[in-house]
Amino acid sequence: MLKRLIDTYMALIPELPRYCDRCLETRRWNGSVVLMVVDAAFTSVGLNYFNAVVPKVMEFRDKFVKTGNITCLEELARAEKELFSVWRNARSVRAAMEIAEVLSEFGGDDRTAFRRWAAEAKLEEWRKDPVGRIKGVGINTFQYLRMMGGIDTVMPDKIVKRVINGILVKAGEEPVTSDIPFVKKVHEIAAITGYRPIELCLMTWLVEEGKDGLRVKKHSRILEEI
Structure with a gap:
């Protein structure tokens, strides 16, 4: 259930692994x-x-x-x-x-x-x-x-927590609110689903939808530049 839910989000961002590679290689900007x-x-x-x-x-x-x-x-x-x-x-x-x-x-x-x-x-x-x-x-x-700087990990910010905890609740699991336990939980999710922690993190920033649509679509040009 958890992997299936995350797969639906990841399918929206085929470019995500490339963005993450650039970050982990210290090649942003x-x-x-x-x-x-x-x-x-x-x-x-x-x-x-x-x-x-x-x-x-x-x-x-x-x-x-x-x-x-x-x-x-x-x-x-x-x-x-x-x-x-x-x-x-x-x-x-x-x-x-x-x-x-x-x-x-x-x-x-x-x-x-x-x-x-x-x-x-x-x-x-x-x-x-x-x-x-x-x-x-x-x-x-x-x-x-x-x-x-090259470490495959996660930021426990409010957007990451909102999206990941929402997925956990949908999957019938308990949300995690404390920062360090949350980071460790996302690492566990990564191991279970086959995605990298950084991919789970960046995914949450890019799939949130506003009045102008998904961020990944709205900001695709900027993402290529940074």
């Missing part, structure tokens, strides 16, 4: 770790991802990354003025800078440093992690960064 960190920090505020966050990350990209003004994590860690010029939330601006600073300390180029951090970071110890300790970084931002 054309491989720019700077933009992945900016994305995660801006997303932490809780505004609509496609309508509010993505346009601002694109604006930052066009103004500062494509022009060569900010090319690496070390430069992002000092980019307070540039970040504020496109995003007025002080907490997430500071989070972007501090995340960049922490990740840059893991050595190598940006992608190597990011993936090294993600490989070492532990869900159960996220509050003790150097990234998890940053003000403005909650468990959702922590998990989102781990995913972009």
